[in-house]
Amino acid sequence: MSLNEHKQRLKRLREAMAKARTSAFWVSHAPNVFYLSGFTGDSGGLLVEPSRATLLTDSRFTTQAHEELAGARIGVKIVKGPLAAAATAELLGRRFRGSVAFESARVTVADSARLRKGASGRIRWRGAEGWVEALRRVKDAEEIAEMRQAARLASEVLTEVIALLKPGLRECDVTAEIEFRMRRRGATGPSFETIVASGPRGALPHARATTKPLGRNELVVIDMGAILRHYCSDLTRTVFLGRAPARIRRWYRAVKEAHEAACQVLRPDARAEEPDLAAREVLRGYGLEAAFIHSTGHGLGLEVHEEPRLGRGQKSPLGPSSVVTIEPGVYLEGLGGIRVEDDVLVLPSGPQLLTDAPREFLEL
Amino acid sequence: MSLNEHKQRLKRLREAMAKARTSAFWVSHAPNVFYLSGFTGDSGGLLVEPSRATLLTDSRFTTQAHEELAGARIGVKIVKGPLAAAATAELLGRRFRGSVAFESARVTVADSARLRKGASGRIRWRGAEGWVEALRRVKDAEEIAEMRQAARLASEVLTEVIALLKPGLRECDVTAEIEFRMRRRGATGPSFETIVASGPRGALPHARATTKPLGRNELVVIDMGAILRHYCSDLTRTVFLGRAPARIRRWYRAVKEAHEAACQVLRPDARAEEPDLAAREVLRGYGLEAAFIHSTGHGLGLEVHEEPRLGRGQKSPLGPSSVVTIEPGVYLEGLGGIRVEDDVLVLPSGPQLLTDAPREFLEL
Numbered sequence: 001m002s003l004n005e006h007k008q009r010l011k012r013l014r015e016a017m018a019k020a021r022t023s024a025f026w027v028s029h030a031p032n033v034f035y036l037s038g039f040t041g042d043s044g045g046l047l048v049e050p051s052r053a054t055l056l057t058d059s060r061f062t063t064q065a066h067e068e069l070a071g072a073r074i075g076v077k078i079v080k081g082p083l084a085a086a087a088t089a090e091l092l093g094r095r096f097r098g099s100v101a102f103e104s105a106r107v108t109v110a111d112s113a114r115l116r117k118g119a120s121g122r123i124r125w126r127g128a129e130g131w132v133e134a135l136r137r138v139k140d141a142e143e144i145a146e147m148r149q150a151a152r153l154a155s156e157v158l159t160e161v162i163a164l165l166k167p168g169l170r171e172c173d174v175t176a177e178i179e180f181r182m183r184r185r186g187a188t189g190p191s192f193e194t195i196v197a198s199g200p201r202g203a204l205p206h207a208r209a210t211t212k213p214l215g216r217n218e219l220v221v222i223d224m225g226a227i228l229r230h231y232c233s234d235l236t237r238t239v240f241l242g243r244a245p246a247r248i249r250r251w252y253r254a255v256k257e258a259h260e261a262a263c264q265v266l267r268p269d270a271r272a273e274e275p276d277l278a279a280r281e282v283l284r285g286y287g288l289e290a291a292f293i294h295s296t297g298h299g300l301g302l303e304v305h306e307e308p309r310l311g312r313g314q315k316s317p318l319g320p321s322s323v324v325t326i327e328p329g330v331y332l333e334g335l336g337g338i339r340v341e342d343d344v345l346v347l348p349s350g351p352q353l354l355t356d357a358p359r360e361f362l363e364l
Numbered sequence: 365m366s367l368n369e370h371k372q373r374l375k376r377l378r379e380a381m382a383k384a385r386t387s388a389f390w391v392s393h394a395p396n397v398f399y400l401s402g403f404t405g406d407s408g409g410l411l412v413e414p415s416r417a418t419l420l421t422d423s424r425f426t427t428q429a430h431e432e433l434a435g436a437r438i439g440v441k442i443v444k445g446p447l448a449a450a451a452t453a454e455l456l457g458r459r460f461r462g463s464v465a466f467e468s469a470r471v472t473v474a475d476s477a478r479l480r481k482g483a484s485g486r487i488r489w490r491g492a493e494g495w496v497e498a499l500r501r502v503k504d505a506e507e508i509a510e511m512r513q514a515a516r517l518a519s520e521v522l523t524e525v526i527a528l529l530k531p532g533l534r535e536c537d538v539t540a541e542i543e544f545r546m547r548r549r550g551a552t553g554p555s556f557e558t559i560v561a562s563g564p565r566g567a568l569p570h571a572r573a574t575t576k577p578l579g580r581n582e583l584v585v586i587d588m589g590a591i592l593r594h595y596c597s598d599l600t601r602t603v604f605l606g607r608a609p610a611r612i613r614r615w616y617r618a619v620k621e622a623h624e625a626a627c628q629v630l631r632p633d634a635r636a637e638e639p640d641l642a643a644r645e646v647l648r649g650y651g652l653e654a655a656f657i658h659s660t661g662h663g664l665g666l667e668v669h670e671e672p673r674l675g676r677g678q679k680s681p682l683g684p685s686s687v688v689t690i691e692p693g694v695y696l697e698g699l700g701g702i703r704v705e706d707d708v709l710v711l712p713s714g715p716q717l718l719t720d721a722p723r724e725f726l727e728l
Binding site: 040041042059060061062063102104105106107108109110111112113127129172173175176177179180183184186188189190193203204205206207208209211293294333 | 405406425426468469470471474491493540541543544557570657
């Protein structure tokens with residue numbers, strides 16, 4: 001992240017803070033701390049005030065914090081014990097007074113007690129939900145470039161690994177191969193536990209890979225993604241090992257059409273439920289609506305599941321330069337599942353697919 | 365998990381609930397839900413009452429929940445929307461009255477508001493901390509057998525990969541190799557982001573693997589672990605690429621002696637701080653105390669970091685059949701780091717090492 005982007009992000013956050021009349025904001029959710037400061041340690045919080053920002057972390061991260069925040073005009077303070085208690089102590093130590101926001105959807109009840117303990121009326125802690133997450137929905141140019149690469153990496157790896165599939169290979173061999181190839185290309189890890197679900201196991205949308213061998217005449221669902229320089233990708237393809245019966249080809253066609261219909265309505269001012277409605281309408285036409293048991297997608301970025309959820313009742317607009325997944329699927333107990341998923345950048349000029357593995361039905 | 369173990373666990377939890385005079389307990393932390401019910405989905409909560417238990421989850425997990433809970437005498441209820449709201453609705457729908465505990469160190473402030481919303485005085489929600497975690501500290505025979513295998517898997521893989529190390533290999537190539545070999549042996553993934561830190565980068569205890577090539581005459585710290593059938597292992601070795609200067613051999617000796625001293629004091633009635641004090645005393649003798657910037661270890665099980673923390677001020681006893689890591693280290697800015705870590709089962713008869721990769725200083 002360039003120092004300029006980082007300054008812009010803190011500036012936009014301070015605008016939100018001013019609007020909410022809060023004197024400080026305790027940011028403790030790790031992806032939010034990284035987004036605002038560039039700090040990548042897994043224990044740290046950022047105290048943002050109108051004219052200063054301070055990272056609190058522990059002694060394991062002293063060197064790392066100074067390196068990562070170099071030039072960022074963010075102070076570093078090394079503390080002992082729970083960070084929430086340290087945040088309160090830091091404010092009290094400076095005779096701070098006023099209203100301080102904290103991330104109520106991220107802070108536990110136990111930690112919020114630590115925030116309040118000892119504040120004795122001089123600090124008014126108040127819950128705030130989604131302030132940094134709202135900024136994160138709009139990806140800047142640098143983020144889009146990173147996400148494009150994370151998506152390309154996943155696409156290349158999945159395309160390669162699909163070419164290796166054959167009956168007898170175990171599901172866990174396939175995940176091993178996928179994660180190895182992602183790592184070798186520089187990914188810091190999978191963005192979630194890689195799913196390889198063959199045959200009837202494909203009917204579980206979140207099946208873990210097992211030692212089950214892939215069977216002849218089975219559907220295989222592969223759902224995988226890479227974290228590359230902090231940004232996530234998320235990609236699913238379904239193939240058939242053998243020559244598929246007509247009904248399976250028909251189901252695949254239905255899912256692919258639902259995917260296309262959902263992509264077509266993606267624009268910055270579309271409501272987050274619109275792609276879901278579009279996908280569901282196509283599947284209804286095929287009599288498969290009941291087999292589609294999850295929502296159509298979700299935001300993607302520093303985390304693999306971000307706002308918004310592309311599901312019924314979600315009225316907020318997608319927003320400019322947002323990145324979402326489109327992943328309709330059908331799940332038929334005893335038979336298996338079919339899901340096709342891509343990562344899509346939502347631009348005023350229309351949707352742009354970031355993942356580009358072949359989308360045609362493959363019979364291997 | 366056998367059905368018998370599962371019944372025992374619920375029974376012990378209900379004893380704790382009775383002692384605390386609570387009529388029900390809303391368990392929402394995923395490893396705790398798995399521990400009590402066997403459910404492995406990543407979205408679900410368990411409502412435990414004196415004479416019944418109900419798993420709440422969403423439609424993506426319908427089939428999986430019924431499969432995983434088969435025979436367990438736990439009801440399954442498929443719900444929409446936030447689980448916390450569903451838990452309240454479930455109790456109110458049954459005209460429940462009384463005091464219900466929730467996991468205050470796991471539930472966010474936003475979710476606790478959802479628990480309370482609409483409860484209108486008929487339910488008294490109260491925070492409870494560490495009830496299931498306290499049960500989890502004591503590993504039963506089946507868990508110990510699983511952890512032994514997870515530890516052996518990590519030991520075998522690390523031993524193999526150390527034999528492959530040579531200058532020029534990139535840090536990320538080494539992580540790729542480690543995770544590939546873990547996967548091929550059936551691991552569902554690494555238990556944390558594998559650390560390979562070479563040369564001066566080793567001075568960062570939590571360094572991420574980069575594309576930096578391993579250099580000649582550098583220390584290389586490798587910290588890795590596998591999740592095998594839900595249980596974690598955690599293992600660190602440090603090697604030198606070349607012939608090490610005398611001072612590095614002396615540092616290694618200091619860390620290894622600290623490791624041995626910490627292991628020697630492990631017994632069920634030892635306070636959790638004792639191994640830390642023992643390790644620190646050895647390093648003080650070498651003038652290296654200031655270079656040891658983290659605590660000596662932590663509990664290990666379904667999560668890679670569990671209670672207790674083996675650090676100063678931790679007075680609780682380790683407990684019978686607990687499993688902890690012992691991982692002293694020294695970190696010298698600009699030079700690198702040395703850490704030696706093993707997983708140890710704490711028995712009345714003495715400590716038993718679960719990991720068994722060679723512990724001697726290797727100069728490759």
